[in-house]
Amino acid sequence: MNWGSEMTDKTEIASITDEAFLDDLFQSARSVDLDDAQNDGFMARMMADAFDAQDDLLAVPETTAASELAPRRSWLRAFSDAIGGWPSFAGMAVATLAGIWIGMTPPAGLTDLAPLALADTESTALVEAFGFATGFDSLQEEG
Amino acid sequence: MPFDCTTPEDEAMLLAKFAAGDRTAARVLTQRFAPISLSFAMRKIGNRSVAEDIAQEALLRLWKISGDWEKGRARISTWLYQVVSNLCVDWYRKQKETGQGTDDLPEPATESSDGAEAKLQHNARLYALYDALGRLPERQRLAVEMRHIEGYSNPEIAAALGVGVEAVESLTARGKRALAAQLVGKQDELGFRDD
Numbered sequence: 001m002n003w004g005s006e007m008t009d010k011t012e013i014a015s016i017t018d019e020a021f022l023d024d025l026f027q028s029a030r031s032v033d034l035d036d037a038q039n040d041g042f043m044a045r046m047m048a049d050a051f052d053a054q055d056d057l058l059a060v061p062e063t064t065a066a067s068e069l070a071p072r073r074s075w076l077r078a079f080s081d082a083i084g085g086w087p088s089f090a091g092m093a094v095a096t097l098a099g100i101w102i103g104m105t106p107p108a109g110l111t112d113l114a115p116l117a118l119a120d121t122e123s124t125a126l127v128e129a130f131g132f133a134t135g136f137d138s139l140q141e142e143g
Numbered sequence: 144m145p146f147d148c149t150t151p152e153d154e155a156m157l158l159a160k161f162a163a164g165d166r167t168a169a170r171v172l173t174q175r176f177a178p179i180s181l182s183f184a185m186r187k188i189g190n191r192s193v194a195e196d197i198a199q200e201a202l203l204r205l206w207k208i209s210g211d212w213e214k215g216r217a218r219i220s221t222w223l224y225q226v227v228s229n230l231c232v233d234w235y236r237k238q239k240e241t242g243q244g245t246d247d248l249p250e251p252a253t254e255s256s257d258g259a260e261a262k263l264q265h266n267a268r269l270y271a272l273y274d275a276l277g278r279l280p281e282r283q284r285l286a287v288e289m290r291h292i293e294g295y296s297n298p299e300i301a302a303a304l305g306v307g308v309e310a311v312e313s314l315t316a317r318g319k320r321a322l323a324a325q326l327v328g329k330q331d332e333l334g335f336r337d338d
Contacts (some may be wrong), residue, residue, distance in 0.1 A: 018323035018326075018327065019319075019323075020335075021323070021326065021330050021333075021335045022291075022319055022322055022323060022326070023291075024268075024335050025268055025271070025272040025326070025333070026272075026291040026292055028265060028268045028269060028272070029186065029187075029269060029272055029273075029292045030292055030294075032185070032186045032189075032269075042177070042181065042195050042198075043173070043174070043177060043178075045195075045199065046173050046177040046198075046199065046202060047169070047170065047173050049199060049202060049203060049206070050161075050169040050170075050172070050173045050202070050206060051166065051169060053203060053206035053207065053209075054161060054162075054164050054166070054169055054206070055164075057162050057164070057206070057207075057209070057210060058164045
């Protein structure tokens with residue numbers, strides 16, 4: 001406790017009288033007669049409170065553990081969250097329907113192209129048929 | 144001594160043990176800080192029962208944060224002082240709102256002029272002081288109380304409030320100016336004689 005430092009800010013108070021008045025009031029507050037705090041009943045209650053508080057603190061992890069046992073998210077919900085939610089599902093559905101539609105009613109050009117792509121010798125024919133230049137011909141000519 | 148309680152580190156260690164369920168730490172902390180809390184409250188609230196309730200509430204708050212107490216934090220006593228002080232301000236406000244008088248205020252330790260009149264004067268002074276303190280911003284109030292009533296040093300107050308020593312001096316000075324402004328004109332009413 002440091003009563004001596006009280007004088008340092010005296011100049012901050014507007015009037016010496018005000019300062020003395022405040023000091024007088026502070027002195028009244030300091031002079032209060034304190035009861036004996038070591039009252040047995042009070043201390044016993046404080047001790048019981050402390051033990052109860054400890055028990056409550058130790059019970060907190062159990063509460064946390066219980067919350068961890070709460071129903072887990074379904075795998076569908078987790079998957080949905082992982083791919084971005086219902087908009088992604090909508091996109092996937094459209095793509096699936098488009099695939100089925102193309103499979104059932106393929107465009108005419110696709111049916112012609114498929115046997116060429118799957119045959120052994122078609123790579124040359126495909127290049128020739130569609131006029132794709134590989135670039136190797138010109139390189140060979142340049143030597 | 145494994146359960147010494149003289150340094151901030153001791154206190155932090157004891158609170159950590161408390162939070163871990165150590166009954167001995169609970170006993171040491173309670174025996175050390177329950178009387179201190181009660182004294183803080185009794186200085187402001189004369190009613191023993193009310194002071195005990197306030198001290199009890201302050202300690203319960205300490206127990207609740209025991210697991211989160213930081214080593215570099217203020218001392219437990221100054222932390223408790225702040226909690227008790229705030230609870231006492233609430234009590235004074237309720238007293239005022241409900242129109243309660245000053246009967247419950249504490250007795251002076253040394254009655255230089257014995258008698259009921261002196262006691263009434265003393266109570267009126269305390270009521271006026273704590274009423275005015277309760278109107279200050281919290282930090283100003285705590286700085287003024289801790290320094291001028293409880294006698295803490297500026298560095299102790301600075302640590303408790305988490306500010307620098309210069310800020311404490313500023314808070315104290317502003318707090319006293321505000322107090323003086325509130326109490327001006329009450330010198331005669333409160334029995335002050337500027338000899």
